[in-house]
Amino acid sequence: MSTLSDIAAQAGVSVSAVSRVLSKAPSSRVSEATRRRIEDVARELDYHPNFAARALKLSRTNVVALVVPDLTNAIFSELMRGVEEAAAELDYMVLLAREESVRPTAATIAKLVGEGRVDGILVQVGDDMTVDDLSGILDGAVPAVLINSRRDDHVGSVVLPDEEGAAVAVRHLVGLGHSAIGLVNGLPHTDSAIRRGIGFAAAMASAGLAINPVFITSLGYNPQQGRAAMQTLAALAERPTALVVANVNAALGLLAEARTLGIRVPDGLSIVAIHDTWTAENAWPPLTTVRMPLYELGKRSMTAIFDRIRAGATVDVVVDDPPPELVLRESTAPDRQIEPTNYE
Amino acid sequence: MSTLSDIAAQAGVSVSAVSRVLSKAPSSRVSEATRRRIEDVARELDYHPNFAARALKLSRTNVVALVVPDLTNAIFSELMRGVEEAAAELDYMVLLAREESVRPTAATIAKLVGEGRVDGILVQVGDDMTVDDLSGILDGAVPAVLINSRRDDHVGSVVLPDEEGAAVAVRHLVGLGHSAIGLVNGLPHTDSAIRRGIGFAAAMASAGLAINPVFITSLGYNPQQGRAAMQTLAALAERPTALVVANVNAALGLLAEARTLGIRVPDGLSIVAIHDTWTAENAWPPLTTVRMPLYELGKRSMTAIFDRIRAGATVDVVVDDPPPELVLRESTAPDRQIEPTNYE
DNA sequence: AAGCCTTGATCAAACGATTGAGCATCGATT
DNA sequence: AATCGATGCTCAATCGTTTGATCAAGGCTT
Numbered sequence: 001m002s003t004l005s006d007i008a009a010q011a012g013v014s015v016s017a018v019s020r021v022l023s024k025a026p027s028s029r030v031s032e033a034t035r036r037r038i039e040d041v042a043r044e045l046d047y048h049p050n051f052a053a054r055a056l057k058l059s060r061t062n063v064v065a066l067v068v069p070d071l072t073n074a075i076f077s078e079l080m081r082g083v084e085e086a087a088a089e090l091d092y093m094v095l096l097a098r099e100e101s102v103r104p105t106a107a108t109i110a111k112l113v114g115e116g117r118v119d120g121i122l123v124q125v126g127d128d129m130t131v132d133d134l135s136g137i138l139d140g141a142v143p144a145v146l147i148n149s150r151r152d153d154h155v156g157s158v159v160l161p162d163e164e165g166a167a168v169a170v171r172h173l174v175g176l177g178h179s180a181i182g183l184v185n186g187l188p189h190t191d192s193a194i195r196r197g198i199g200f201a202a203a204m205a206s207a208g209l210a211i212n213p214v215f216i217t218s219l220g221y222n223p224q225q226g227r228a229a230m231q232t233l234a235a236l237a238e239r240p241t242a243l244v245v246a247n248v249n250a251a252l253g254l255l256a257e258a259r260t261l262g263i264r265v266p267d268g269l270s271i272v273a274i275h276d277t278w279t280a281e282n283a284w285p286p287l288t289t290v291r292m293p294l295y296e297l298g299k300r301s302m303t304a305i306f307d308r309i310r311a312g313a314t315v316d317v318v319v320d321d322p323p324p325e326l327v328l329r330e331s332t333a334p335d336r337q338i339e340p341t342n343y344e
Numbered sequence: 345m346s347t348l349s350d351i352a353a354q355a356g357v358s359v360s361a362v363s364r365v366l367s368k369a370p371s372s373r374v375s376e377a378t379r380r381r382i383e384d385v386a387r388e389l390d391y392h393p394n395f396a397a398r399a400l401k402l403s404r405t406n407v408v409a410l411v412v413p414d415l416t417n418a419i420f421s422e423l424m425r426g427v428e429e430a431a432a433e434l435d436y437m438v439l440l441a442r443e444e445s446v447r448p449t450a451a452t453i454a455k456l457v458g459e460g461r462v463d464g465i466l467v468q469v470g471d472d473m474t475v476d477d478l479s480g481i482l483d484g485a486v487p488a489v490l491i492n493s494r495r496d497d498h499v500g501s502v503v504l505p506d507e508e509g510a511a512v513a514v515r516h517l518v519g520l521g522h523s524a525i526g527l528v529n530g531l532p533h534t535d536s537a538i539r540r541g542i543g544f545a546a547a548m549a550s551a552g553l554a555i556n557p558v559f560i561t562s563l564g565y566n567p568q569q570g571r572a573a574m575q576t577l578a579a580l581a582e583r584p585t586a587l588v589v590a591n592v593n594a595a596l597g598l599l600a601e602a603r604t605l606g607i608r609v610p611d612g613l614s615i616v617a618i619h620d621t622w623t624a625e626n627a628w629p630p631l632t633t634v635r636m637p638l639y640e641l642g643k644r645s646m647t648a649i650f651d652r653i654r655a656g657a658t659v660d661v662v663v664d665d666p667p668p669e670l671v672l673r674e675s676t677a678p679d680r681q682i683e684p685t686n687y688e
Numbered sequence: 689a690a691g692c693c694t695t696g697a698t699c700a701a702a703c704g705a706t707t708g709a710g711c712a713t714c715g716a717t718t
Numbered sequence: 719a720a721t722c723g724a725t726g727c728t729c730a731a732t733c734g735t736t737t738g739a740t741c742a743a744g745g746c747t748t
Binding site: 256 | 418622
């Protein structure tokens with residue numbers, strides 16, 4: 001790996017001259033001749049600025065950490081794409097970190113920032129961790145932006161239009177004639193679950209439908225928890241005819257559990273899940289979902305942390321373009337009570 | 345963020361003394377008293393060594409890059425866990441990079457190593473990239489280890505027992521009485537597909553079964569390609585009664601396609617997929633799979649790159665402990681031709 | 689022709705950590 | 719009592735970049 005002084009030696013100039021030319025500083029004041037000579041030598045020696053030296057001098061790494069609960073969750077695919085794309089445009093790199101559980105994560109984050117490895121962090125908290133668990137970190141001097149959750153003392157956040165997402169799902173089911181609609185939600189304390197609950201309630205209200213409290217579960221977003229929700233609902237004397245499942249992974253577990261319980265989807269139960277993934281498309285029946293702007297969530301999050309780092313600006317954004325969109329597949333059907341076939 | 349000199353000042357000693365104490369060098373030669381004083385001050389000031397400074401001085405970052413084709417693939421979950429766990433033990437950090445397509449990756453890797461951000465790379469190539477595409481990088485001075493693929497000029501590799509994995513699947517199906525067994529494999533040029541193909545053939549041979557070449561497809565590991573394979577096989581006049589699908593994700597797509605084609609699983613077609621994931625468990629019917637030692641693959645890969653970095657040792661390893669294990673679920677059934685029920 | 693910009697470069701001091709070499713101090717040896 | 723070898727610490731150079739300060743050499747003004 002060649003250094004500035006290698007180039008300087010070979011081009012017969014000083015190190016500073018080389019540095020100024022290659023870092024493209026506008027204050028350069030170099031003759032066109034030497035500029036060209038330096039650039040040629042740099043190319044020839046395949047020069048790349050040493051990351052550590054630059055970071056040390058500038059006390060800035062141009063790296064942000066993205067911490068998510070579970071990297072392999074298909075939901076994060078688009079999110080990460082958005083973050084990385086925006087990062088590339090801003091000349092930043094993304095350091096992916098996953099959050100195994102509360103302690104390791106706090107420790108990992110502390111290490112990342114304490115050792116000066118990153119300029120800022122993007123954190124999406126999972127079920128096992130509340131934003132408060134991170135307060136020690138977020139209160140610190142590290143620029144941070146919360147993805148899809150908020151805190152009172154706003155540290156900066158970018159969230160999805162969760163209310164609208166849930167509302168889109170409800171409206172679809174209402175349009176199919178359902179009235180006994182349930183909600184399989186995330187854990188009660190999580191931010192997105194709260195917003196999805198609100199959107200659900202609002203949409204039900206504006207459709208003139210009553211909410212049956214026993215039709216609402218708040219057990220979590222993962223497949224196991226989806227299965228548990230299905231069991232709970234199946235045990236009911238009177239059951240919902242349709243379900244809004246707040247997360248596609250939970251919906252997959254719920255769907256599998258419905259099969260083992262002998263509940264037919266969509267004939268006996270309509271399901272619409274929030275978030276669209278390839279797994280939804282390949283489920284049986286293929287799941288009707290509400291696609292959320294995850295890519296844009298990622299992009300916006302990255303620009304938000306950038307603004308925070310460079311200008312100290314703190315923003316709280318809702319990503320609403322494009323809006324949540326229904327992806328119609330085969331897990332929803334008209335409610336039998338009002339089906340024309342009933343009258344034949 | 346406090347520095348060594350902050351501590352030195354507050355403890356009334358020189359920077360070197362602090363450095364020696366905190367880096368726990370055995371050559372330290374410090375009195376117990378000053379050692380304690382320094383440690384106390386360091387704790388009080390919440391000292392963390394500056395990453396950039398250390399990396400610059402030691403020309404070593406203690407970071408390795410892990411590049412995988414698709415981070416959100418559930419298969420990599422265990423792999424990554426293994427890598428990270430081993431890394432933590434060795435005091436290394438893992439920088440996750442994903443491989444979008446050929447060019448960006450080569451560029452990304454070049455950047456990572458060229459700028460000295462990482463000490464080595466762990467690369468798992470995907471379908472879109474052959475190991476040869478990376479030759480420019482692998483030939484270079486960067487320590488690298490290939491995960492689940494090999495090259496003639498061995499640069500170091502750690503692979504799964506793919507032959508045995510495929511064989512376990514075949515033996516299960518043979519045990520159920522199947523003889524018309526097909527293989528839905530990965531792309532022909534990929535290393536793991538070749539090994540799985542060999543294992544399949546060997547197991548068929550030792551069961552005394554003939555392989556019908558038209559029962560073998562090599563379209564790839566993803567769900568779409570699995571669907572395509574199902575279409576191809578469904579179009580056959582004579583069809584296989586059982587399928588070894590070389591990848592769960594392909595199996596999921598294949599399963600969904602089977603449903604739309606009206607092929608019943610497992611009654612009309614038995615399926616066993618390689619790799620066990622939560623998606624297999626939540627499919628319908630739940631997929632019988634062969635669990636491969638992915639966690640151990642990760643651990644072994646990390647120790648291999650470590651040995652490469654520290655000692656220059658190049659190894660080619662097959663991870664065979666624990667061995668591939670059948671996870672019996674509901675996507676396989678006895679072959680009807682020899683079912684006892686036929687003779688009732 | 690003396691003084692003064694402008695241009696095009698170089699000097700040198702950081703950034704924070706590591707580490708070989710050097711230097712007191714002190715108890716023990718001859 | 720002079721010497722020696724530990725012991726316990728400090729000095730200072732170094733890693734590769736960046737950047738304010740400096741400086742030489744012309745070209746302009748007056």
